[in-house]
Amino acid sequence: MTRIIRIVRLALKSLLLHKLRSGLTMLGIVFGVFSVIAMLAIGEGASAQAQRQVLELGATNVIVRSVKPPNEVAQTSAQSRVLQYGLLRSDYKILTNTLPTVTHAVPIREVNREVRYLKDAMNARVVGCTADYLEMNHLKLSQGRFLTSSDQEKLLNVAVIASDVANNLFKFEDPVGKSIRIGSMYYSVVGVTKDRTASAAIGGSLSGQDYNNDVYIPIKTLQVREGDLDIKNQAGSMTAEHIELNQITLRVNDKDTVLSTAEAIRETLEQSHPRSKDYAVVVPLELLKQAEQIRMIFNVVLGSIAAISLVVGGIGIMNIMLATVTERTREIGVRRALGARQRDIVEQFLTETIVLAGSGGLIGVVFGLLTPISFVGIQWFVQNFVMEGNTAGSEVGRMFFDLQPQIAFWSLPVAFGISVTIGILSGIYPAISAAKLDPIEALRHE
C-alpha cells in the first residue's frame, strides 16, 4: 500500500514537471468524460420531459380527435365548400355505450371566439365540454366552481374562464358572477382555473395546448348557441367547417386495458367511418413507449458521440506518453542502471498515464455534475442575447426552454471507469516500449 502511494507520488512529480503539457493532455479526457455525462444528462432530461408531457395527457386516457379531411374527399362530397370533420355525437354515444372498460368520456368542441367584458376584449379558445374535463386535464380551480352536469341539462349560459382570460378581462375585479360576451351571447362566469403549463405537441394530430387562454362552457350550450357550422374569413375566401366534435377524451379503468380498449375504439370507429380516415386515435401510453424507445436511441447516439471524444482524448494521452518516453529515454536508462527492472519502468509510465487519465476523469465528473447549472446559464444566454428577450414561440424553442438536464448517476462511474480504462490502454504501449529500451542505448541517448 505504501508502495502504491510512493509510485503515485513519483508519477505526480513527473507530471508536475510539465504542468502545461500534462494539463492539456488531461483536457482531452476531461472533455470526454464531461461530454459523456452531459450528453446523457440532456438525453435523460429530454426523455423525462417527454414522459411528463405524456403523463399530463393521462396514461389511462385515449384521445380521439377529428382530423381536417383531405382535400379530394372534401371536393367529392355533396357540400363541396363545407369541410366535414369526422367525429360525430353519434360516435361519442357509441363509444360510451359499447365499451365497458371506459369509465369517463368527455366530448369536446373547440371554437375561437372574441370574448368581451365591458370594453375589454380578447380572442380566446372557447371549449365546449362536460364536468369531467377539469379532472381529466389536471386543471385546478382558483375560485368558483367548474361546469356541472345540471348546467348541461339546463343548457345554462355559464362559463369557466382560465387564468389568462381572467387577468386580461378582469384586471381589478372578481370575475365570478360577472357576465362576459362570447360571440353574440352573454354567459355568466362561475369559476376560474389556475395557471397550467402548456402541453407540448406529442404527435398525431395533437398539437400543443395552451390551457391558460380557454373559456369553458357546457358543450350542449355551445351546440345550441353556436351551431355545428363554423365559417371563417381567411385571406378573402370563405371556408366553412362542419364540426360536431373536435375531440373525445376517454378514460379507461385500468392501465392494462388501455391498449386493448384503444384497439376496440379503432375498430368501432372504422365501422362508422368507412369512407375516410377523418379521425385520429392518440394513446398516451403508446406514445410513452415510443418516447422510451426514442430515448434509448437518443442515449446511444449521444453516448457514442461522447465516447468518440473520450477515445480521441485517449489517443492524445498515448501520443504525449510516446513523446515523453522518447524525451526521457536517458532517465529510463539511468533508472535501469540503478537497478530498475523492466516491470518497474512499465509500472512507472503506466501509473503516470493512469494518474493523468484518472484525474482528468475526476475533473470531468465534477464538470458533468455542473451540467444542470450550466444549462440554465445557456438557456438564460439564449433567451437574453440570441432571442433578445422574445420568449420562445416555436415548439423547438419551448422544448429547449423546458428542458432540464437530469444527471444519470450510473453515468458517473461508467464515464470515470471508461476514462481510466482508456488511460491504461493508451499507456500500455508507451510503457512497454520504454521498458524494452536497451539500458546502454538509453544511457547514450542525447
Next chain:
Amino acid sequence: MRLAAQVVDLTKFYDLGSVVVKALRGVSTDFPEGDFVAIMGSSGSGKSTLLNLLGALDRPTGGQYILGGRDVSTLDDDELSAMRNEMIGFIFQSFNLIAQYTVLENIEVPLLYRAGYPAIGSAEREWCKELANMVGLGDRTDHRPFQLSGGQQQRVSIARALVNDPQIILADEPTGNLDSTTESEIMDILHNLNAQGRTIIMVTHEPSIAKQTKRQIMMKDGLIESETILEQTLPTR
C-alpha cells in the same frame, strides 16, 4: 586478498548482420578489494564495452564475470537489474540526475528498486543525508539538479552511487565534463572513498587522471595491451 570482482577470458561480439564486430576478444583480470583502476585506451579499444559488462548492463558473449560470488554472464534481465542495484555504484560522465527530483530524492533512487520494495525508513533517510553531507551538499538536499553546478551534480551522483553500499564503483569519465578545479575536488572524493576501502574502476582517457590511481589498464583492439601498477593494493577491511 579478497577479490571484489574477477573477469576471465571475457569476450563480446556484436553481430551486425554482414560483419561480426569483436569488441572484446578475451580479457582476464582481477579486481581486488580496495583497488583503484583506470581503464584507458583509444576509442574502439573496447574499454566502454568492458565497462558495460562490468556494470552488468550487458551479458558477455563468452567468458566469465564473477561479481559478489555469482557469474553475471548467466543471469537474466531481472537478476541483472538486482545485481546493478545491490553490487554496483554508477558515476556517469554527464551526471545523469533525474531532473524532477531533489538532491535527496536523487540519492534515494536506488533505494526505490531494492528487492521486495521495502519502504524508505527514517534510518535510510538519515543515511542519505549523511552521504549528502559527506560530498559537501548537506545544506542543499532540497535543491533540484538545474540549481546545481556541474561539480555539485557529480557529487550528488557519487552519493547516489554509494547509497546501496556497493561492491564496486564504476566511473565513466567522471571528470570529463568538469573544469580542472572541480576535477580535483571530485578526484579527492574518489581518493577518500578508495582510502576507506572502496573498489573503484574508472574509465578515462586523461593520463593526468589515470596517474592518480593505483593501476592503469591500457586497452587496444579488444584486448588488454598493458597493465601498470603504480601502487600496490593493500589488503583492507
